[in-house]
Amino acid sequence: MGPSQVLSLPLEWKGGGFGELTGLVVTSRVRLARNVARFPFSVAISPEEAEKLVELAFEAASRSPLFREAVKLRLDRMDEISRGVLFERHQISFDMMRASPQMPRGLILDGSGTVSVMVNEEDHLRIQVLLGGFRLREALDIAFKVDEVFEALGYAFDDEFGHLTSCPTNVGTGLRASVMLHLPAMQSSGVMDELLKHCNQLGLTVRGTYGEGSAVFGALYQLSNQVTLGRKEEEIAELVSRVTREVAEEEIARRDRTRRERGKAFLDHLWRAWGTLRYAQVITSKEALEKLSVVRVGSDMRILPEIPMNMWNELVLLTQPYHIQAMAGRELSPEERDVHRASFLRSKMELLS
Structure with a gap:
């Protein structure tokens, strides 16, 4: 699939979302990190094992009604511009965009452009649901349904710790719940460090436009959870949602203040x-x-x-x-x-x- 074909693929969040905090919350995202017990973690997996894992993930998706109109892509066989477009659409990570073509890597996109499943990223499976607007709970409900599709592959799971992941910070639920916030007034007021400190105290973090390690462009920030162990998925989503509302209120107040003062x-x-x-x-x-x-x-x-x-x-x-x-x-x-x-x-x- 070439760049023009990737451009034509549906993308739910581009539609703008609706309802609460429209214009302040650009997207809501839920990501689940999962590994298949019978394979080594991605840092130690062989190309042959990675190839088999891509095949199994594609087969599992093919059997599910959720992926009836899915597009299955081999990222290791795609050109740089096509992978770059997928990254800019927030459907793959930076690591997947830049990954070596010698290692088999797959991507499954559902027919609405809502769900993307990366195969052989840092974890075997990265299940992502991305919606326009402030719809974090809806994204979580969809992610649960997608999770069931691949559960038959046999997840690496520990009764005490939960889902086992390549990075210890993802152990437990394997959940990353995040919103993309547009915060120009807070940015220009110089309060982002204060916000980051407050979020860290709650087990949350604020990242750049394209996630961990990325810069901020156009005052677009990702607010997400850091803690995945010891909390239920619903609790994490509710915490992120609550802080999102608080941040949005502060942004609106600072915009009004700037208008009055300047x-x-x-x-x-x-x-x-x-x-x-x-x-x-x-x-x-x-x-x-x-x-x-x-x-x-x-x-x-x-x-x-x-x-x-x-x-x-x-x-x-x-x-x-x-x-x-x-x-x-x-x-x-x-x-x-x-x-x-x-x-x-x-x-x-x-x-x-």
């Missing part, structure tokens, strides 16, 4: 960002995300023209480096990407003006 300067900041996206001839992915973050705030506060969440998500996604190249149909230099990105944004922003 006045015309704040309005100028919003409209300059709009103008850059509307008229720039060259723009980097970093600047594009920064300006898209600003106009999201302006739209949420009803100062700038409305940008529906589905369109904003699309702009954020399609201006990323691998998506720009996939749309162009070829590999581009950084300078070429910046020109293509600006042209794309001008055409989209014109529709909103």
Whole structure:
């Protein structure tokens, strides 16, 4: 499957979600780490064993109604741009994108673009459910159903410790529940270190846009649990949800305060960002995300023209480096990407003006 075909695959979260905290919570994600007892952990598995594991996972998915319209991909046989597009869509990890082609690795995507199952990542199976908006409990319920599909493979499970994983921090439930939050006001106020400290005290953490070890782009932060042992899955999801609401309230309050205190300067900041996206001839992915973050705030506060969440998500996604190249149909230099990105944004922003 090539880049253009990957671009055409459905992606649930791009639709924007609905309901509570729309515009502040971009996505809700639940990830389960699972290993199959009869195989060595991924750090010690042989290519032959990894190949067999991919086959077994694909067969298990084929037998389930949940994956009736699934797409099964061999990441070790895909080109870099195609893997990069999947990474930017948050359907595979950075490690899977950069993994050696000598090691068999698979990916299973359901027909709605909600579920992705990575095979031979850090753990044998990484089951992920990704939904648009603030829908963490819904994502957890879906993840439980997907988990049952692969349980027949025979999970590595200990009666005392729970699910056994390659990394000790995932032992127990193997659950990582997270939300992607848009927090530009908190970021500009310099309170993110304070938030991180507060979250750490609760067994939570705040990470970059693409998860652990990644930078923050466009004020998009991942809030997730750190502790997987000694808590039930529902308790973890509820804790993340509660803190998400608290953080969202703080973000809204800081936006209002900034508007009151900065006045015309704040309005100028919003409209300059709009103008850059509307008229720039060259723009980097970093600047594009920064300006898209600003106009999201302006739209949420009803100062700038409305940008529906589905369109904003699309702009954020399609201006990323691998998506720009996939749309162009070829590999581009950084300078070429910046020109293509600006042209794309001008055409989209014109529709909103």
